[in-house]
Amino acid sequence: MEYLPNILFAIVLIIGIGFFSKNVKKLSRNIKLGKDIDVSDNKPQRWKNMARIALGQTKMVVRPIAGLMHIIVYVGFVIINIEVLEIIIDGVLGTHRIFAPLGALYDFLIGSFEVLALLVIVAVVVFWIRRNIIKLKRFIKPEMDGWPKKDGNMILYIELVLMLLFLTMNAADFQLQQLDAAHYTKAGAFPVSQLIAPLFDGMSISNLILVERTAWWLHIIGILSFLNYLYYSKHLHILLAFPNTYYGKLTPQGKFNNVEAVTNEVKLMMDPSADPFAAPADDAPDPEKFGASDVMDLNWVQLLNAYTCTECGRCTSECPANQTGKKLSPRKIMMDTRDRLEEVGKNMDTNKGEFIEDGKQLLGDYISHEELWACTTCNACVEACPVSIDPLSIIVEMRRFLVMEQSAAPMELNNMMSNIENNGAPWPYNQMDRLNWVNE
Numbered sequence: 001m002e003y004l005p006n007i008l009f010a011i012v013l014i015i016g017i018g019f020f021s022k023n024v025k026k027l028s029r030n031i032k033l034g035k036d037i038d039v040s041d042n043k044p045q046r047w048k049n050m051a052r053i054a055l056g057q058t059k060m061v062v063r064p065i066a067g068l069m070h071i072i073v074y075v076g077f078v079i080i081n082i083e084v085l086e087i088i089i090d091g092v093l094g095t096h097r098i099f100a101p102l103g104a105l106y107d108f109l110i111g112s113f114e115v116l117a118l119l120v121i122v123a124v125v126v127f128w129i130r131r132n133i134i135k136l137k138r139f140i141k142p143e144m145d146g147w148p149k150k151d152g153n154m155i156l157y158i159e160l161v162l163m164l165l166f167l168t169m170n171a172a173d174f175q176l177q178q179l180d181a182a183h184y185t186k187a188g189a190f191p192v193s194q195l196i197a198p199l200f201d202g203m204s205i206s207n208l209i210l211v212e213r214t215a216w217w218l219h220i221i222g223i224l225s226f227l228n229y230l231y232y233s234k235h236l237h238i239l240l241a242f243p244n245t246y247y248g249k250l251t252p253q254g255k256f257n258n259v260e261a262v263t264n265e266v267k268l269m270m271d272p273s274a275d276p277f278a279a280p281a282d283d284a285p286d287p288e289k290f291g292a293s294d295v296m297d298l299n300w301v302q303l304l305n306a307y308t309c310t311e312c313g314r315c316t317s318e319c320p321a322n323q324t325g326k327k328l329s330p331r332k333i334m335m336d337t338r339d340r341l342e343e344v345g346k347n348m349d350t351n352k353g354e355f356i357e358d359g360k361q362l363l364g365d366y367i368s369h370e371e372l373w374a375c376t377t378c379n380a381c382v383e384a385c386p387v388s389i390d391p392l393s394i395i396v397e398m399r400r401f402l403v404m405e406q407s408a409a410p411m412e413l414n415n416m417m418s419n420i421e422n423n424g425a426p427w428p429y430n431q432m433d434r435l436n437w438v439n440e
Contacts, residue, residue, distance in 0.1 A: 009091035009220075023231040027307065030345040034300035039247045046246045049388070053121060059386040063314075066130075069123040073159065074122040075150040077238070080166070083113050087220050096262030097173075100187035111189035114170065116191050117163040124156050124163075143332040148234070150313055155235050158226050158276075165219040171197040172212035181205050202367030234311040241387045244308040247301050248388030253379040261287060291400030294361040295341045298394060305389045306337035315381035315391060321374040328374035330391035331383035336366035337394060363398050372399050373410055381405075 039046075052058050057074065061067035063241075086099050099106050131139050131152060139152075168191035176184040190197070200208060230236050268274050292298050295306075316322050316331035323330050340362045348355050363369075373394045382390050401410040409417070417428045424431055 003094070004090060005092045012221060012224065013088065016221075016228065019223075019228050022216070023228065026345060026349075027236075029233060029348075030341050031300050031303045031307065033296050033341070033344065034298050034303040035296075036330070037299040037301055039301060040252055045250060046248075049248055049250075050242055050246040051149075053248075053386070053388060054241045057182070057386075058267065062386075065126075066143060067221050072116070072119045072123045073127075076116040076163075076269060076379065078113055079116060080113050082109065083222070083353050084223055085164070090430070091220065096183050097185055097187050100185050106187055107189040107245045110170070114167065114190060114192040117166050121163050126161050128153065128156050138317040139331060141313065141316060141331070142244065143329055143335055144311070144313075148335070151233050152311070155233060158222070158229070159433050162219060162222050162226070165215045165222065167193045167196065169212055169215035169219055172200060172208050172215065175200050176208050176212060179208070181209065234309065237387055240304065240308040245302055245305065245388045249390055249393075250383070252383060259290060275401075289401070290404035291402070292394070292397035293363040293401045293405070295337060295344055296355075297401070298337070298397060302390070302394055302397075303337070303341055305394075306334050306390075308387055309334040309338065309389055310387065311335065312386065314384040314386065315389070317386040318380040320378060320380065321376055326374035327368065328371045330395075333367060333371070333391045333394055334389060337362060339438075340366050367398065369408065372402070375399075 002347070048243055057067065057071050060070050088099065089098050090096055097106075099109075102109075130136050131149075139149075144152075158398075170188070170190050173184060174190045174194050177186045184369050200211065203211070226251050226294075230238060289297060295303060309331070311331060313331050315334075316332070319328060319330055343360070344355060344356075372395055375392070377392060377396070379392060382392055385391075399409075403413075403417075407414070415428070421426050423429060
């Protein structure tokens with residue numbers, strides 16, 4: 001019986017980490033459904049971007065209040081993981097506060113954790129008020145109805161409970177230390193939890209141990225549960241923001257990629273030695289689809305973007321099309337891409353790793369033509385994103401499909417392209433008549 005708690009803890013830990021690993025494999029598989037793309041260039045700049053944007057949070061503080069609150073929660077999440085490490089070691093070995101021999105450093109760490117926990121609680125309350133009482137416009141857009149709203153609030157509740165459990169655990173531990181309870185070594189500084197410790201005055205040592213152990217178990221189980229909740233939540237960006245910023249776009253914002261097949265055709269046309277009537281080789285591969293109509297037509301970086309989206313709405317709040325009442329929302333583009341990718345992944349899970357055509361696709365079933373053509377390609381959404389997501393690249397690929405595969409561009413655009421083809425200019429005038437206006 002002496003080792004029963006250690007065995008139970010090991011089982012809980014193995015289950016938690018095992019389920020998380022399973023979800024990570026599923027996430028990796030889904031992202032790899034995208035087309036391959038070479039993003040191995042300019043590694044120094046990519047590392048710099050990751051350190052500056054993901055670690056340094058430089059794009060968050062553009063909006064100071066939200067940025068500061070987010071940094072508090074972020075730093076608290078990262079640093080308090082040191083405390084989680086101690087809990088895991090204690091749980092496996094059956095020890096208590098194994099890092100206590102660090103002395104003054106340990107006192108400083110525990111004190112810092114408590115101050116951060118309090119600041120996280122304040123930040124979470126502020127975030128909840130902004131979402132549910134003030135109701136900032138970017139949090140009440142149509143795409144935020146239902147699960148996205150519940151998910152945003154659920155994360156805040158989980159973080160609040162985890163911090164309260166941490167402080168409760170420390171408060172009970174502080175009282176036990178004052179009572180010289182067995183195995184409760186006097187270690188750590190408790191600037192916050194000692195303020196709530198008087199709530200436990202008069203409790204027996206056995207009851208205090210029950211409170212401390214209950215809070216301890218709930219805290220670590222809560223952390224493992226939250227770890228596995230990440231896969232189903234917008235909070236997946238905690239893990240993916242780092243690779244996403246590393247693989248972010250390095251070329252100038254206004255530069256679009258060329259379709260390789262079209263580029264090769266143009267080069268062939270410009271080659272005076274080429275035979276314009278030559279037939280394709282017998283072993284030539286079938287031509288690839290132009291643009292994208294479903295998630296498998298996008299590249300893996302774009303799919304990584306979709307999973308990294310924090311649903312913060314900064315892109316939509318900066319989008320001129322959205323601000324003037326158009327249907328387009330860059331945030332919805334990313335959410336729809338992720339939802340469709342998840343649907344494809346579940347299809348593969350059901351069919352033993354093989355995708356069976358389901359009669360659906362991203363274009364039409366999730367994202368409408370109206371949304372795509374409302375985009376002005378201004379890059380405001382790309383510039384606003386705090387984790388280097390590029391909604392515009394997905395919009396452009398889907399518009400390419402409409403134009404080059406289905407000739408489904410708006411009438412005005414089709415007229416312009418016909419004029420360019422026939423007249424060498426977007427206007428419906430013969431080239432010979434271009435200068436007629438000078439005689440008027």
